[in-house]
Amino acid sequence: MTRGSRNVAVVGVALSDCGRVAGRTPYALHAQAARRALADAGLGREVVDGFASAGLGTLAPVEVAEYLGLRPTWVDSTSVGGAAWEVMAAHAADAIAAGRAHAVLLVYGSTARADIRAGRRTANLSFGARGPAQFEVPYGHTLIAKYAMAARRHMVEHGTTIEQLAEVAVQARANAALNPEALHRNPITVDDVLAGPMIADPFTRLHCCVRSDGGAAVLLAAEEYVRDCRTAPVWILGAGEHVSHAAMSEWPDFTTGPAAVSGRLAFERAGVRPQEIDFAELYDAFTYMTLVTLEDLGFCAKGEGGAFVEKGRLLVRGGELPVNTDGGGLSAQHPGMRGLFLLVEAVRQLRGEGGARQVWARGRAGEPPRLAVASATGGWFCSSGTLVLGV
Numbered sequence: 001m002t003r004g005s006r007n008v009a010v011v012g013v014a015l016s017d018c019g020r021v022a023g024r025t026p027y028a029l030h031a032q033a034a035r036r037a038l039a040d041a042g043l044g045r046e047v048v049d050g051f052a053s054a055g056l057g058t059l060a061p062v063e064v065a066e067y068l069g070l071r072p073t074w075v076d077s078t079s080v081g082g083a084a085w086e087v088m089a090a091h092a093a094d095a096i097a098a099g100r101a102h103a104v105l106l107v108y109g110s111t112a113r114a115d116i117r118a119g120r121r122t123a124n125l126s127f128g129a130r131g132p133a134q135f136e137v138p139y140g141h142t143l144i145a146k147y148a149m150a151a152r153r154h155m156v157e158h159g160t161t162i163e164q165l166a167e168v169a170v171q172a173r174a175n176a177a178l179n180p181e182a183l184h185r186n187p188i189t190v191d192d193v194l195a196g197p198m199i200a201d202p203f204t205r206l207h208c209c210v211r212s213d214g215g216a217a218v219l220l221a222a223e224e225y226v227r228d229c230r231t232a233p234v235w236i237l238g239a240g241e242h243v244s245h246a247a248m249s250e251w252p253d254f255t256t257g258p259a260a261v262s263g264r265l266a267f268e269r270a271g272v273r274p275q276e277i278d279f280a281e282l283y284d285a286f287t288y289m290t291l292v293t294l295e296d297l298g299f300c301a302k303g304e305g306g307a308f309v310e311k312g313r314l315l316v317r318g319g320e321l322p323v324n325t326d327g328g329g330l331s332a333q334h335p336g337m338r339g340l341f342l343l344v345e346a347v348r349q350l351r352g353e354g355g356a357r358q359v360w361a362r363g364r365a366g367e368p369p370r371l372a373v374a375s376a377t378g379g380w381f382c383s384s385g386t387l388v389l390g391v
Contacts, residue, residue: 012041018214029109081378086385109215176327238270
């Protein structure tokens with residue numbers, strides 16, 4: 001990204017312990033992920049002059065930075081749901097390119113699964129009944145119901161089938177089987193997905209993401225830091241962000257998400273086309289999110305997402321466009337806000353660190369990938385942040 005005088009690279013990425021993590025606080029997971037990301041980069045915390053965090057109280061960038069022993073001169077806490085991390089990464093890249101920061105650490109941590117099991121929170125979040133929500137929550141319109149309603153609309157308008165949506169879950173699980181850090185690795189079939197308990201029509205349990213604990217961290221730095229890093233840089237080539245709606249009544253089209261705008265901007269700024277992308281990391285709290293985001297980003301035409309996800313196209317092994325190579329939120333990890341996990345996995349793949357799940361360049365087996373897209377969605381398709389990454 002060259003909006004200023006400097007290019008910007010991801011130089012360190014890491015996950016904290018993930019999955020079933022008992023006896024840890026969210027702060028501890030933040031710290032574990034941050035230490036690991038700095039170690040991955042081979043840099044000390046003294047180089048960090050920018051910090052971004054969200055999802056842990058109203059003063060996240062202040063309180064978490066203090067917990068980590070940081071005193072940043074640039075901070076961000078843009079909170080737009082799960083897309084916050086791609087949006088904040090774009091803001092950080094702009095700040096570094098313009099010289100307002102030099103090295104920015106993005107960190108997230110959550111004990112969502114442990115909290116639910118301990119009765120410290122409920123799994124069925126309605127996001128309160130303030131603002132626009134006050135007109136929906138009293139009628140039982142939960143978060144999952146909003147996604148389900150959007151999926152049903154796509155099925156009505158475009159003929160998308162429940163079996164096609166189930167294919168997304170099946171292929172995510174197949175990718176997770178190659179990931180030792182995934183929460184669920186046992187194979188599933190379309191019939192397994194269809195036979196599960198109904199959660200919100202048309203979604204059965206396996207159409208929905210797992211609930212896990214875990215954290216992640218990503219370190220962005222100016223190009224002059226790259227020579228001091230122990231890992232190969234992954235460059236931020238383009239970024240886009242967009243917000244759409246809060247109330248479902250204000251969503252113009254349930255079959256088009258905000259990634260249609262953020263993706264177009266990211267690709268234009270990177271100077272690449274969707275057809276050049278080797279693999280994609282997409283936010284997948286529900287199967288429909290993967291399908292419609294593929295359409296929104298231009299990997300297939302609007303209404304053709306159902307056919308596109310068939311025949312193993314999303315698989316790490318043999319897929320035309322591997323998607324969510326770690327198993328995604330549907331099978332690997334989903335601690336509440338998954339956007340930062342997309343960036344960690346994309347960087348690992350571009351650096352050739354995917355292990356058994358390593359992908360190759362699109363259409364060129366045996367060649368390492370060169371281009372990736374990470375696109376996250378927040379709320380109920382309320383927001384989107386998209387990054388194009390390359391080596």
